[in-house]
Amino acid sequence: MRNHTSLTSSILLGLTDDPQLQILIFIFLLITYMLSVTVNLSIIILTLVDSQLKTAMYFFLQNFSFLEILFTSACIPRFLYSLSTGDRTITYNACICQLFLIDVFAVTEFFLLANMPFHRYVAIYKPLHYMTIMNYRVCNRLVFCCWMTSLLIILPPLSLGLDLEFCASNAIDHFACDANPMLKISCSDTWLIEQMVIVCAVMTFLMTLVCVVLSYMYIIRTILRLPSAQQRTKAFSTCSSHIIVVSITYGSCIFVYIKPSAKAEMAINKGVSILTTSISPMLNPFIYTLRNKQVKQAFHDVVKRFILFSRN
Template sequence: MRNHTSLTSFILLGLTDDPQLQILIFIFLLIPYMLSVTGNLSIIILTLVDSHLKTAMYFFLQNFSLLEISFTSACIPRFLYSISTGDRSVTYNACVCQLFFTDVFAVAEFFLLATMSFDRYVAICKPLHYMTIMNYTVCKRLVFCCWMTTLLIILLPLNLGLDLEFCASNAIDHFACDANPILKISCSDTWFIEQMVIVCSVMVFIVTLLCVVLSYMYIIRTILRLPSAQQRTRAFSTCSSHIIVVSITYGSCIFVYIKPSAKDEMAINKGVSILTTSISPMLNPFIYTLRNKQVKQAFNVLVKRFLLLSKN
């Protein structure tokens, strides 16, 4: 998005110009954002301080919570600032940074979900070898691979995007710097970049979804072979939180790629973006906490420690 026409800033059009609706949107986004940061930060703290939460599953959950905080913080605070001050302008460099970080965190999230599904596969299908296979070194390498693969996928399209020219308009029809609305206002030939973005998006989606589906095919087959209903229920409960989060993440992504009419396409994309950047990061800590006894126990222990310290 290099500027050949003295372009120094963009205007983010947001969701609406209605002042009353903007107040409702501000409240609607602020509360989930605060809950999201608080909830995910609580999970990170619990997995760091509680000795019972030192397994691979909670290591990945810790990284996933960090990703959720980073992803929602890359979008929502800037939009809240825009609503509260009325300042919709964003500098060129800030827009590029926001686009880079939101894409990196979003893509890394898909790879991490796929890695977490592999972790569940090992836990259910190879329980006797779980601690050996999913040791701390392997977990760190898997997370590192998630980040490196993400960067390799993101950097080429972003680098090509730095050469775009903007002639007529600098108004982005979105509440954040997103690739599609930026490409729409460019006067450069964006066909190659658009195809590359589509190919990279579909590749990430298909590859990670395939990993998740294959993992759960083996998991379901193993669970169905367990002799007692109690064992099957216990095994399924260890995967239920991950299944819900995967369903929300992939479901919203599929919804974006269902081709609406041209008139409604951007409005639908904005709505799904609100869901993925605000609501999903808020729900995930509650999904994992409410359905996980170990996390709830660790939380209760941490609260009791805090109360004892406050009394002393």
């Protein structure tokens, strides 16, 4: 196959060829996917219907939950279909579409995570002006910028990848369409694309990480200036959930790029991908809401309304 137009379909090799292990993986992914969608959807509904959750914090949390649903839905359902039917083939156009969606949602999440400490800094540094500074227009613009920046980063290397030629193999060593395994089966000169992918990944990682670190440096400095220990403890507790989610997200990315050997590269990549696409989207809402009294109260209020409505 000397031209990418002749590559009408590819084969996703998945995680394993063991039938029994495939059943376990299917059950695990089905449960985590359903929990992830249910919990994140619950967060979105709560922030929409409860008037007490109409602040910038919950606006960003709402958008983050929406991104988590999109991100995990871009790859897990297709993999579940492959495990249940045994059909590993995917069309070239569907593969490119999946690659684009996964990358856009993932990069947008990074930029959204980098924006979220800003409202916490305003809430701690200028609590009386919080609603004025973090108004609806500002929050919408910040989220819009996250999406636009993500598209600007993803589109250049993806547009170059559309001209790739595939000579012999159409087997992608992954459970979803990913850039690295696709570049490995191409017979084109992929040096430029590989460098662009690395630059875009490092740029996204460093830009967002610097924003998070600088934000928390200012937040910690502001918290330490608070007069009472009770205020400092309360301020630190409001930031702990975001720090945990940031640590999981950035830690998994660092783990991908610190590989023990070239032979174990793809196995580790697939393992971390499962973590980031199934477990993290399920855990993140629990991390954000586990110690949040407002969300718990909103959930109880919605349940009470539903029970009263069903009785009537």
